[in-house]
Amino acid sequence: MTGMQGLTGGRELVMVSNRLPVDRVVASDGSSTWRTSPGGLVTAVEPIVEQLGCVWVGWAGNADERIEPFELGQMRLEPVELSSDDVELYYEGFSNGTLWPLYHDVIARPAFHRQWWDRYRRVNQRFAERVAETAAEGAIAWIHDYQLQLVPEMLRKLRPDLTIGFFLHIPFPPRGIFEQLPWRRAIINGLLGADVIGFQRVPDAISFRTIAERYTHTQALGNTLVLPATDDSPGRTVLAQEFPISIDAAAFAEVARRPETQARAREIREELGNPKRMMLGVDRLDYTKGIRHRLKAFEELLTDDEIDASDIVLVQVASPSRERVDAYRKLRDEVEVTVGRINGEHGTIGHAPLVYLHRGYTREEMVALYLAADVLVVTPLRDGMNLVAKEYVACREDEQGVLVLSEFAGAADELNDALLVNPHDIEGLKAALLRAVHMPQEEQRRRMRQMRRAVHDNDVAHWANGFLGSVASVSESRGASHASGLEEGKTGPISIVPQAFVPRSVGDRLRRIATASSLLVATDFDGTIAPIVRRPQDARILPRARQALEILATAPGVRVALLTGRSLDGLAQTGTGTSGEGWIISGSHGSELTGFDVSGVMAASGFGEPTADEAEWLHRVNRRFERVLGGEPGVRLERKPFGIAVHTREVHDEEQSRELQAAAVELGLAEGLHVREGKQVREFSVRASNKGAVLQSIRDALPVGPVLFLGDDVTDEDAFSVLGPDDLGIKVGPGESAATERVPDPAAVAAVLARLVELRTGIVIGSD
Incomplete structure (x- = not known):
């Protein structure tokens, strides 16, 4: 297995787990040696360790035994001593009597004992201190599993120079189960000390992000959690997504x-x-x-x-x-x-x-x-x-x-x-x-x-590349953000673009449509190919997604369409041009269209400039919204050719944001406008149009062939609903959808588009 040498960027790798990956072997003469143990974690990471080498911090398995550090193969082993009481209270108690059954759907009844929790916290502190003493400057610390969920936060306080990854090998429970844990906030805060938190499955990652938003002052943007600045630490981001583990x-x-x-x-x-x-x-x-x-x-x-x-x-x-x-x-x-x-x-x-x-x-x-x-x-x-x-x-x-x-x-x-x-x-x-x-x-x-x-x-190389690659990517992206002048504690453009997986079912569907003689690739903008940010004008297409779309736009038989709720002028503010790219671009939820000869389509589907009556109506509507909502802190009004959008993403209080959205809807309905709901935005238009209608109009004007459409918002459901059995709809992020497939975030969208490029043209696009 090859291809792992560059994953750590030359930095030391420190593995941290409850048990060291070795068993003691006692010979007939009473002498003892160590051999690699056959456990699941060891089996999974053995190829990584063989190629990269590592320091490994963990318990040797015997209570009340002090063991000096030693070497075995490519590993330098740093034992952590556990007493008999530690084993009883931290390991058998809280880890396996509380967390294990709780995280496994309460198949057995978990016990909640304060003395177990207290010992769990103390032992986690001991592990964090040993890693802090052992790790080289700027090392990568990879912490494993449910026994050590407090270590990331503790370690960050001791060694802020380290890049910290945490991988949970067992399931993470849904909110209704996790909330039973009396120390739920402490566990979530402990995990949020990591730069990357890995889970086995998509629902586990979604559950964690949902719970983190509820119990801490974090905001989820796709698979990234944004942590605000505090008196003790600057604001930062945490990547929390699935990385399905595998074998060699x-x-x-x-x-x-x-x-x-x-x-x-x-x-x-x-x-x-x-x-x-x-x-x-x-x-x-x-x-x-x-x-x-x-x-x-x-x-x-x-x-x-x-x-x-x-x-x-x-x-x-x-x-x-x-x-x-x-x-x-x-x-x-x-x-x-x-x-x-x-x-x-x-x-x-x-x-x-x-x-x-x-x-x-x-x-x-x-x-x-x-x-x-x-x-x-x-x-x-x-x-x-x-x-x-x-x-x-x-x-x-x-x-x-x-x-x-x-x-x-x-x-x-x-x-x-x-x-x-x-x-x-x-x-x-x-x-x-x-x-x-x-x-x-x-x-x-x-x-x-x-x-x-x-x-x-x-295989395990794919898993390791995904996880360690994301650790390195997040660290480098954070450094680049600060190097570009982003103030600490401020939430600016999120430029984290970790490696992402293309789910197998999506890959199978891509293979089917990639060989079609005619193919239409259509995508939403915000939350799909561009991560959602607080200031919409700061949104940018992920470089990998842009490169993939540009290649597809020049590939024989392929047309690329961008369907966005933004106006064409608003889209241009993001650096995404409306001409010269070979793309078909629809703005204002289908009311605007440019990028190819659409005269027939426009006549049939109602595109074009507002009529005189619509222009007068728009003038009255814009004046009314400006008077009622224009002075509200955090509210941004975006004028569009056929309407107006009320953005509340910059309103910091969630309840106030909802109230302002409700007020906007009441105002829009009173004016007789068509209303659309999006993520922290309400849009109002004097003309009925939607992404489904414009997508159907575009495909009708092109040669017959399958359609790939990617979108994340409620307004994208209109497009998903017009897709047929030979088409592929991919929903980005959580929520009910008519789409047949799902990926977690824009980074995964970029990976999907890159995979389609490879299948269609043979060109391989690397990760950002």
């Missing part, structure tokens, strides 16, 4: 190709009695993993004679986990009782339909199990990602095997050719298991081929 797919495939691995897979089948079908489950023994649901479905299939116990074996690997925590001890007892009952009722002297293995295995043994298994069953009730599902797919170069996957695992977003199930629906789970064991080889091959493409396209 090539490394797993290499292990799977080894003759000894394939021989071991055949041995496993033989040891199991060469069953017709082997099913496999691989999990930590945790109540979130849905092991009990899986066993219940399997038992009912046996009881109902839907499957033959002599023909099938389910191998359940359940590695030990948190065995001092009472909920985990109870789960182990329950699972082992269930295993005994199933084998007692359905097994024979020479054959057990369920093989239960309560221990961990090496990567080589796991790959052999993956190759031996006809079906992998992954049924978590809630899971951030689940790398086991990706590992299985990466190993199956034979394109055989079936993945049964919970829709509540993050991996389901990418591996949608798996048999997706709701593990709470036992009947549905049983149906999926039966479907899996009887799936024809050709269907297995088709599904596996698609999933393998997804895993290899979005």
Whole structure:
């Protein structure tokens, strides 16, 4: 795996996690050494560490043990000491008795104890201090997971020179669940100490940004949170978005190709009695993993004679986990009782339909199990990602095997050719298991081929490049903003343009339309190709998006259209010209149109100059709005050729902003105007027009072909509504939409347009 060397810009990388990525190995003579542990985090970041090297700060795993720093491979390990009380209160208590169940949809009941919280805070401070003592000047600190959510803020106070990234490997809960936490503000403020906060899934990132806006003085602009200046710190921005974690797919495939691995897979089948079908489950023994649901479905299939116990074996690997925590001890007892009952009722002297293995295995043994298994069953009730599902797919170069996957695992977003199930629906789970064991080889091959493409396209290098690249991008963009004279504490143009992902479903749709002989690419401006800013005149198209659109505008068979609510004059203030670019540009929500021979379109669709009656009406309307709202602090009135827009983005009080918008609507309705609602803007027009009508008029005047339309606001829904089944509508950001696909922010829009350029022309546009 290559291409990571430039990610840190030569700066030291400091990894920070609850546990160090090593296990102690004690020899027969009592001597001990260290080896890399097989955990999920370690597996994910191992290729990064091998290429970049790092300092790693974490606990070595034994209470009340002081260990001096040591080196292993490319890592310098800096142990943090935890006492027995720390382990009980911080780790087993608050981390795994409070946060873990709370963040996993309250599958188990979380406990809220003040002494747990106090110890969690103290241990987080200890981690922050160790990083502050250890990290080189200007280093990148990459903090991992729910045990250390206060460290970013603490570390920023100790070492403001560091660039700080935080990645949450587990789900982040929706607001209704997170609000149960008594220390919710402290957790949010702790995370906001980072420059980049990474989540596994889009809903997790959206949930965090929503909660951060509610409980702190931040404002969300797309996937960026703007933090105002305080007496202690200048204003700054935090990027909070999804970065789906993955695996080193090539490394797993290499292990799977080894003759000894394939021989071991055949041995496993033989040891199991060469069953017709082997099913496999691989999990930590945790109540979130849905092991009990899986066993219940399997038992009912046996009881109902839907499957033959002599023909099938389910191998359940359940590695030990948190065995001092009472909920985990109870789960182990329950699972082992269930295993005994199933084998007692359905097994024979020479054959057990369920093989239960309560221990961990090496990567080589796991790959052999993956190759031996006809079906992998992954049924978590809630899971951030689940790398086991990706590992299985990466190993199956034979394109055989079936993945049964919970829709509540993050991996389901990418591996949608798996048999997706709701593990709470036992009947549905049983149906999926039966479907899996009887799936024809050709269907297995088709599904596996698609999933393998997804895993290899979005491997751990892609994840690392996305996350670390965004850390570097945010840091450099902030430096550029200050270098250009942006005053500290002031909110000016947001120029953060991090690397962004093109969702797989969007990429698939782009491939379909990219080869059309005629293609219309249409986009909104504000919030779509230009990040939303407080002062509309400060908005600028992201450089990557502009470059992509300029290339597309000159590509054979492609037309580019910009559909904006701004007037053409207002658009020109942003540096986006209305001629000479080869673009079709519609302003004022379709009332203005320029950029190609539109005479016929204008006659048919009502474009042109205002009539004498409309001009008189506009004069009266503008005078009335100026008199009523022109003197309100923060309100900006924008005159347009066919109406007026009332902007309240610069009104600092949210409730006052809403009241002013409501007053504007009342005034507009009283004048008989057509009203449109946008994000912190209300627009009023003497002529009925919308982006859907103008988009339809433009496409009617062009050769027949598909349309790509991208938009973020309520006013863009008119355009989404006129798209057909062969078109592609992409909604930017949250909110209900008629669009068929969604991306989080303008940076992702730029990535989508760059991908379309690559597919259409072969030209690769780098990130900003």
